[in-house]
Amino acid sequence: MMAVAGAWARGFWRDRAGVVLTLLLPPLVYLLFAAIFGAGARGEIDTAVVMHDAARTPATAAMQDALARDMGARLRTVEDAGELERAVIDGRADAGILIRPSAGRPPQVVVVSAAGRDVAAAAIQARLEPMAAALAGQVAPPTARVATVQVGPRGDVQAAYYAGAVSVMFVFFAAMHGAMGGLDERRSGLQARLALARGGLAPILAGRAGWLTVVGVMQSAAVFVAAWAKLPDLAPWQAAAGAVTAVLVGFSAAGLALALTAACRSREQAQPLTTFVVLLLAALGGSMAPRFLMPEAFRALGWITPHAWAIEVYQAVVWRAEFAPGVVAGWAVLAALGAAGLGVSLVLERRRAAR
Amino acid sequence: MGSSVAPALVLDRVEAGYDGRPVLRDFSLTLNAGEVYALLGANGAGKSTVARVACGLLPVRRGRVAVGDGTQTRARIGLAPQDSALFPALSPRENVEVTARLCGVARDDRRAAVDRALDLTGCGPRADQPVRTLSGGWRRRANLSAALVGQPRLLIADEPTEGVDAGTRGVLSAALRETVKAGAGCLLISHDAVFVSDTADRIGVLARGRLLAEGPPNALLHQAFGAARLLSIRLTRPASEAAAQWFAQAGLTQADDRLEWRRLCDDALAVAQMLAAVVDGEGGEVAVRRPGLDDLVAHLSGASS
Structure with a gap:
């Protein structure tokens, strides 16, 4: 497992342009999203x-x-x-x-x-x-008949929201892209050789999942570093819980990506499929716009996406500083999705090898 | 071969295939330790299916598959697939190291094992360049090195010489011979008749999932053709009516491309002399040679159909 993860890591590291894009694009997009959508969601609409x-x-x-x-x-x-x-x-x-x-x-x-x-x-x-x-010569209606009281943490909630939302979206994008390397290894026979050498496909797929998880964690870290100034002061437990969430987001993305690419015969099949799935999950899960802006049906549907769970967990531990049962539930969902994806990919790859 | 040494591979009355369609039926093959066994056959004959069954990648519906004495793990199978089965961003040395780690080569022994595998295929001079920058021949060497690093009990080499020059072919042949000398068995799948002649101890000719014949190459050639020679006439355009009549009367048959006429016979030289003037008139060339393994495959496959 470590040998495969190490080989993927070296391949990743030697593609310097790829490294820069993988780690630089997510924070850039985060800054853009937070600036563009954050103001709108705060009610600061610059109407012409x-x-x-x-x-x-x-x-x-x-x-x-x-x-x-x-x-x-x-x-x-x-x-x-x-x-x-x-x-x-x-x-x-x-x-x-x-x-x-x-x-x-x-x-x-x-x-x-x-x-x-x-x-x-x-x-x-x-x-x-x-x-x-x-x-009209009338008396102006009173402007403060209904008072508004703000509760909860003060600060730039949208910046915190989009840190989670954008990082999740990019982790899934990167995992899908990375998992396609497995298609090349299957086609060339490298996967068969490695599986023979190790005595099965499970350690090979686990190695890939491990590396994709690491890439996901690096991307999440890059986004949260860019957002750091706008986040509330984090207690150590919050940082630790955020890190656990990042690991589980990376793992769930890796599992799903490996399952989807295992279901495909070629890159030509995998590219449109994975792009569609990533965009769909991001839209439904609230990575592009907060789910409270969505119609009720889509808001409910969003819970089928790992994005919604991950964003909710990030909001809970990073913004609201609460370790509620929902956090553990979110972690469980993300871990289960990753494990299920890994299992499905193993079954599909085994079945494909026997064809 | 010592009778006390277990065969490297035994396939006994195996039936296997894809999507309910059997490719191998009642297929048996024994590959001894210390020998290179080449599987020959036309495309679709079932050669790759045999390799996949031997690796355990394709489950059998019936029959028995045993690698070594039956206690071998799959890690003792070295696979050199037809394509370049390497991480392109890594060097040959790093690729071989990854396989060595997966094969369970102990950390202390790993460097020596990697060096040995690279030396066997002469890959040393390019061992530290990224695979993606290497030519096809060097990739073939690295591909075989990765298969050899675990000192496999069974080596499966699928078209190891595709697209390589004569020098590399010689190196790869020597690497396979050296490997079986150390006690492994090698299942070689190749369309390269010269490479197979130089490398294989035994060959098996496969057609439609059945083994038509097996044995040492020269013995099979002698058995199939005896002292016969192959007379072939190569034309640059289809033969005129008169020439075609001459060729047919001399017992030659026309190939599918209509530019070649062939006959296998004991008196090929005499027939060639008789037809020389006609061939000259047609602007063609006559050749007489010993039939090779390609001819054997065509002969046996044709006879079995």
Whole structure:
């Protein structure tokens, strides 16, 4: 087992460009994901808005000035309502503010939105409510009728979330890619030779799983190092629990990757299959976007993925600093998946060798 | 061969195949320790299936397979597959070391065992270069070295000379001879008739999963052809009608490509002289030679069909 893992390790280490990409890409993507999606999930939406004031009253001019001061360059004025609609439809603006004159009545404020931009429209609408009320000569509705109280740890939860989410996604990508080396070894007869020398396939597959797990741990470590500044201060037990989680994520990825590649006859089969599976698991499991943003059915379906379990465990031990029963359950799921994958790969490889 | 030494491999009335389709039926073969036994046969004859059965990679449905005295572990089987079964990023030395570790060669003995295996195939000069940078011939040497490092009781070499030059072929032949001299048995699968003639003690001719004949190469050739010689006429274009009539009357038969005419006979030289003028007129060449192992395989396979 160690001989095979060592051979794979030396092969990995000698491909310096591959090493750099394997260990550098995950932190880079993490930083991007945390920056791009993290702000959105925190409610910091930088909405671009176009505005057209068709009423042209002193009051609407004052409203436009107030908005311009508040939004800065994100607010752009246009000369007619048609141009405003075009800007919203073609995506140059996330929403539009149209102020219409109304004979004998106060000007009417309308938020112009396009399909798929409901969140932007709702945010603008909330911001305009007091101004629209003022234009209408009404008293602005109270803004704090319902209080919000934040509980739990303070800090950049999204940065912590995406550290787990992105690392899991990359560990699975790397495991799938790495496991394809086994297809080459099967085709060349190397696998048969090694199995003969050692007296069976089990130690050979275990060696591969061991090395893929090590690569997974290295990738997870690279991502968490990049995220370190944004993580809460970790107690030693949290760091240890995070490390255990990384090992089990690597093992589950290795098991699944070996099972999938064992089911394939060639790289040509394995590449699209593994890419599809990795993307599907990442999407369902919350590696791309938090699962609380998903419809309920997909949120429930996410539990069939190791990603969801792993992210939940990372959140528990790294962010919430709690060692709940869910952590142990998550570890058990990840370990069981890895072991099952390894077992399936052994059965499939044995069956294939006998064909 | 001493009768007290157990055979390196025994296949006794074996039936094996793929997906319910039998390839070997009632197949028996005994490979003695200290001999190179070459399996010959056309593509699809079942040679690789025999190798897979011998390795234990393909389970048998019926019959018995024994390696050595029956107590040998599979680790005592050295396999040199047809392709370059090596880690491409590692050097030949590192590849051989990995196999040595897996074979259970003790740490203290490992370096000597690796050096010995590399020396046997003359792989030393390229032993520390990554396999991916080596030519086909050096990869073949490294491939065989990896199979030899565990000092196998049974060595299975599948097409070890594919794509190698004459010099490398000689080195590989010497490596196999040296290995069996040390007491191993070698099952050689090859289409290289010259290599087999130079290396094998016995050959077995296989067709459709059955052993048609086995024995020392020269004995089998003599048994099949006696003193007959093979007369062949090679043309650059199909023979004219008149020439074809001459060839047919002289007992020659046309090959599938319509450019070669052949006849196996005791008076091949006389027939060649008789047809010389006709062949000249057709712009062809006449050759007379002793039949080789390729001819033996074709002869036996044709006779059995």
